[in-house]
Amino acid sequence: MSETRWLSESEMAMWVAYLSATHLLERRIEDQLKVDSGLTHAQYEILARLSEHPDARLRMTELARRLIISKSGLTYQIGQLERRGLVTRTTCPSDERGVFAVLTEEGSRCLERTAPEHVAVVRAFLIDRLTPEEVETMRRIMTKAVAAMEAAPAGPLRSSPPGKSPG
């Protein structure tokens, strides 16, 4: 194994600030959503993703994949949303195993009612504090990171493809 490359002062400052910002923002978002609509952030994201799609429906696995949450976690949250009448489950015609999560009319209204305040929080603490160039840089950075993680297989990091360990 190679010697550890520790983080530089600048890198460390970035990483610590990133962690803090993420947690602080998450807390602000949760607080706002709870007060204004009784939704959690996870639930809001489910409604938002569904609303972006034709027929406002998505298969469970696909939705979980996009939200980066576990399948069981999604099952739980869809249950909560269903209980509140914001989402319905529909079996998939072409695949007997499949389940569509479908946004209801009321779910759509709830989302429309909640979105403005939610967007306001994201703007107030992040987006409106950035220059257009910073928004663009951040978009590029995050998109790169997502691509890297979606491409890389799970498990230990390798500098070379699996099975090529020197011996």
Next chain:
Amino acid sequence: MSETRWLSESEMAMWVAYLSATHLLERRIEDQLKVDSGLTHAQYEILARLSEHPDARLRMTELARRLIISKSGLTYQIGQLERRGLVTRTTCPSDERGVFAVLTEEGSRCLERTAPEHVAVVRAFLIDRLTPEEVETMRRIMTKAVAAMEAAPAGPLRSSPPGKSPG
């Protein structure tokens, strides 16, 4: 109330990528830490913050504030770490109520043993994919966001200070 300023395409792309990257990275970090040391990310951060300080100790409330977790959450995690012998509790001499979380020798060794792989993950999926300029921009962005959220009081957003509502 003013009309909602929705996110532009670029802003939305940034926000969605940010959420995905955050969750994906968190998952990668959790997986690596679990495999290599049996620690959670929260626990690792506790050890890391303690190690940065003289005497490797911090008061509970201060530690919770820095990590952006609840006091009860910290109580729980310190309990876990104490059970594993990585941390000890010490009462504060100058304040009978106070409790210091103290990194033990074993905790220190655990951290040293674990840190290289942890840093490797953060590098592999984020830092090493950024140019020095991007690191700097990201540091600036995140630092700004943290400052904004630490300064702003909890509760609904206001464009003007409290008590100044027009009427």
Next chain:
DNA sequence: TACGGCTTGTTCAAATTTGAACTAACCACT
């Protein structure tokens, strides 16, 4: 010294999240 008002840390119940185990269904190939 005694008295409110805060602050500290813990306990507790409730909500959420995850991975493992499981059932059912799909699919390629015989």
Next chain:
DNA sequence: AGTGGTTAGTTCAAATTTGAACAAGCCGTA
């Protein structure tokens, strides 16, 4: 049709996280 290997979604137990309630200690002021 039958078989083995995969995928979809749920159920379950265990771990974690939070806010509210609480007991104890601090502190300025009467």
